[in-house]
Amino acid sequence: MSIQTFSDVLRRAIADFETHGFDSEERLARWQRELMGAAEGHTAITADNLKRTLTSIYTAQVTKGGLLRAHNIPAWKFNQIAPKLQRELQRRIMAAAQLIKLNREEMIARTMRRFSGWATSIPIGGSEAVDRKEENASIKKALKSLPYDERRVMIDQAGKFKASLSNITATETGAIAAVWRSHFRAAGYNARPDHAERDGKIFVIRDNWAMQNGLMKLDGHQYTDDIEMPAEFVYCQCRYKYLYNLRDLPDEMLTDKGRASIKRG
Numbered sequence: 001m002s003i004q005t006f007s008d009v010l011r012r013a014i015a016d017f018e019t020h021g022f023d024s025e026e027r028l029a030r031w032q033r034e035l036m037g038a039a040e041g042h043t044a045i046t047a048d049n050l051k052r053t054l055t056s057i058y059t060a061q062v063t064k065g066g067l068l069r070a071h072n073i074p075a076w077k078f079n080q081i082a083p084k085l086q087r088e089l090q091r092r093i094m095a096a097a098q099l100i101k102l103n104r105e106e107m108i109a110r111t112m113r114r115f116s117g118w119a120t121s122i123p124i125g126g127s128e129a130v131d132r133k134e135e136n137a138s139i140k141k142a143l144k145s146l147p148y149d150e151r152r153v154m155i156d157q158a159g160k161f162k163a164s165l166s167n168i169t170a171t172e173t174g175a176i177a178a179v180w181r182s183h184f185r186a187a188g189y190n191a192r193p194d195h196a197e198r199d200g201k202i203f204v205i206r207d208n209w210a211m212q213n214g215l216m217k218l219d220g221h222q223y224t225d226d227i228e229m230p231a232e233f234v235y236c237q238c239r240y241k242y243l244y245n246l247r248d249l250p251d252e253m254l255t256d257k258g259r260a261s262i263k264r265g
């Protein structure tokens with residue numbers, strides 16, 4: 001069903017309450033049923049297009065080697081972790097479908113509550129004073145934003161999936177640190193101030209091989225697991241640029257042993 005259908009049902013419901021008022025539970029229940037029916041067809045994102053979106057990211061990042069190039073790691077290492085990345089795809093498809101479903105139910109419930117609140121406030125016999133237009137608009141607004149919200153959730157889920165593929169790749173193939181990247185300069189992007197602040201800062205991957213071998217040190221930096229992941233918070237579009245080599249680190253993060261190891265090449 002289309003949004004027009006929901007609007008039509010809503011218009012009829014409002015007109016009916018204006019005429020009769022809240023004279024019976026039955027009247028309210030009947031309109032609630034009709035509105036629910038119209039609202040349920042009111043979807044922007046289906047499980048199918050969710051799956052398609054996440055799968056296309058997987059294809060670009062894994063099958064076509066996007067991650068391989070971005071991380072600059074040997075192909076054999078990348079192939080080894082392919083099953084893990086594949087599992088992540090399945091996990092994300094399930095989680096995202098669940099999230100969108102919960103989101104919908106919540107939005108519909110909120111709209112129905114608002115409608116019921118309004119309807120039960122109309123005295124028996126109806127009311128001349130009902131501002132039909134305003135009431136109609138405010139109830140409709142909540143439901144109209146539903147497809148938009150679903151699209152936002154989908155974009156957010158796509159970002160989270162990309163970040164997590166990158167994270168799996170990095171931690172499984174020997175990254176030692178990561179540089180936080182924020183889009184805080186991008187027009188229209190509402191960056192979290194602390195994320196903008198992190199832009200360009202290095203975070204160390206705990207227990208990485210270079211730390212274990214005494215080649216590098218924290219030097220006042222934090223571990224990646226001390227803070228949230230990029231794209232973990234809702235609508236966050238930050239990302240990590242992962243570092244794999246000692247020579248990618250600033251000198252003060254190296255130990256003497258580390259410096260010697262770089263010199264040896």
Ligand SMILES: [Zn+2]
Nearest residue numbers: 195236237238
């Ligand atoms: Zn962020």
